[in-house]
Amino acid sequence: MTAQTHAKQAPDGAVPQGPPSGRARIGALLSSPAGRNLGLVVALLLLCVIGMATVGDRFGSFDNMMTILRSASVIGVISVGMTFVITGGGIDLSVGAIVALASVWATTIATQQMAADFHWIVIVTTALLVGAGAGLVNGLLIAYGKMAPFIVTLAMMAAARGLAELISDKRTQVVTERGLIDFFGGKVLGVPVLVIIFALVAAGGWLLLNRTTFGRRTLAVGGNPEAARLAGIDVRRHTTILYVLLGLACGLAAVMLMARTTAGIATHGSMYELDAIAAVVIGGTLLSGGRGTVVGTVFGVLIFMTLTNVFVLNNLDTSTQAVAKGAIIVAAVLLQQRVASRGSTP
């Protein structure tokens, strides 16, 4: 802000060379993408310091680091998808329910097809298709039915969870295919496959959002849908695709969750929607759309999971943890608003 005021006073729009005040410089730094991520890095490091100080090597060991990452991977994949939907001006409350439905549907297929030549890839495909299908329903109702995303996905949240209970008859359906568990539960060079999948999804998400036409259009649709429409972007189709992508992410998350828990069950993914939305918002994606950061989202997820880990290692209960999470969300959004108001025009 201050920098712009300087520019106006300077003759003929010459860029002022004099250094702005310290406050202004910090403000400019904080509102730049790198600066926003810097804040997240500091928060994450702070948590690590607390972890090291309280439980030492039990926190700092390689195994514990992998545990944190492994537990972050499922919610992380969903959060990357959620980053796209929120950047595009939407919201999805049904992600947890879609994970449950996909896991139950896939395990049901598996138990019905007892043929010898059955391959676990069928489970994966089913979960992905179910996720994408649920996302498609969300997207069509929101984009073409012109309904509020909040309402549509709230309805999907109830309906998908209910359908999962109907299909599974509220029973735990054990995954018997060793192939699936071996593949997704395995490690490559000591790194769990789940973590690798998360890393790939995050990298792919970053490329998609920042380096492709699709990502640019997502920002435009979220930032000003009318301007995007008048610039020739098919806003409704684009919006639908965003929800389908998130549905796919939920299907993938369901597969990862099945591999970790060796079961498909209608209670999978409970409260995932809140964790995912919170991680996205903490990361710096604007809840009103138009600005999104996959890197920030990854940090958001890691901060949450590290926090959980530190609490667990210190034998603190989940209630205390929930209070801390709430405080972090509020602090992050407050900070974001201040940065946003500084970055906007008068």
Add this chain to the structure above:
Amino acid sequence: MYHPIFPHKLLHFLLTPGKSLFTLTAMTGPPKASGPSPAQEPATDAAEPLLAMHGIVKHFPGVRALDGIDLDVLPGEVHCLLGQNGAGKSTLIKVLAGAHQPDAGRILWRGEEVRFPRPQAALDRGIATIYQELDLVDGLSVAENIYLGHERAAFGFTARREITTATAELLRRLGHPEMSPSTEVGALSAAGKQIVSMARALSHDARLIIMDEPSAVLDQEEVGRLFTVVADLAAQGIAIIYISHRLEEIRRIGDRITVLKDGRTVATGLAAADTPTSEIIRLMTGRSIEYVFPERPGVAEAEQPVLEVENLSRPGEFSDVSFAVRPGEILGLAGLVGSGRSEILETVYGARKAATGTVRVGGEKVRAGRVGSAMAAGIGFCPEERKSQALILSDAVYRNITLASLSRFQRAGFLNSGGEQEAAAEHTEALDVRPAGVTRPVGNLSGGNQQKVVLARWLLRGCRVLLLDEPSRGVDVGARSEIYALIRELSAQGIAVVIVSSEIEEVIGLSDRVLVIADGRVVAEAAADDIDEHRVLDLVMEGDAA
């Protein structure tokens, strides 16, 4: 000023002037019909002004919206404010309503200098504003809307019966006893909502009510009833500032006229009844600032039209609109806000779907209601509301420019960001966008430079037809001539241009040919050389004269 809080005080206030009101209402018809009413005579002569504004100045970034406004309003008069779009009427009433702070000038309220730092401060003094966009809550009842913000309550519970009674009194005072205080406002007609807004103004004990184009959304009969109410209020000593484009209305209802032009008062205290129309129009159009319009090179008659619009209609917006534009020609659509001109442009572009009629570019039919089809045919569009319809304000300049041509910069879906910036910079340099640098947020640029960014979007894409809705809105005086020259230059390159503007001078000055639009119909077509501002104003202000 004393603000009534207690019910008996309120009733007292309502009933005392009410007696004379009922007799007046019983006589019916605006008293103006038989010359100024006796009740208003002393007001217009002697009384000291209720409100006096001296030398009010208001700047916005890049624009001097008000540049020395003088206005005085007497108790009990209907004071009409006239001026073309952009003359400063809206800014002036926002200053009066406490929504904007003037940069210079004095406001005297009943002889005492005042400031309105907040809208509530103006209301407390007794100045109520009824905006064009009525600020009512559809889901609340009439009574709840009227007392919104100054609810009456006892022990924290809203005093429902009390506000119902008070509302019924207000509605009776306004001559609409048939309206029920408990009706939901969303169910009311436009006229009904206006009555509610006026009742709300009265509930604040208003001494001055500002009405911004109240008749724009009303039909003939409703306008008649509105005038009765306005005349009654004036007879009670309440002053009205009345803004309208319709001269005929002003003659019927107004006492005095003030004319604004380019943010200045050019005439004040004119008698509404007998100032000749030609004089008023001369004052509204007389230039205090000369815009430089580029020369018209003239279009080769032989050229085939590139854009052909035939019998285009959208029920309720416009009907049976036909025109054709040749390469290198600028066609201007002149008309008032709400005449359908912007809707016509948006329909040609496919942003609205035509009910009937066709749009052809180079002989090829464009699919109705498909922006993609229009763009593929070579149509570009700069919408009326730059900030809400054209730009992604927080995004960089270059990204706004390349938004309509992203496919050119992609390979296998990946964008060549460097290429984008280079191409965008080429156009911003050619158009002289300042400050230079395509990575800064477009929201930080001035209006004129933002407009250039929108133009650059279409130049980068390349188009045969360019539709421009209000190309100079929010653009300061210096940058206007630049935009005008730019538009003429584009047309000289063979682009067919259609412009829409509320500023008639701009349409005539810039175009080769002018269509006059009134009430969704083309009422006149002429070469720009054969028509002048007065004629166009005549056509649009006096209705379907042609």
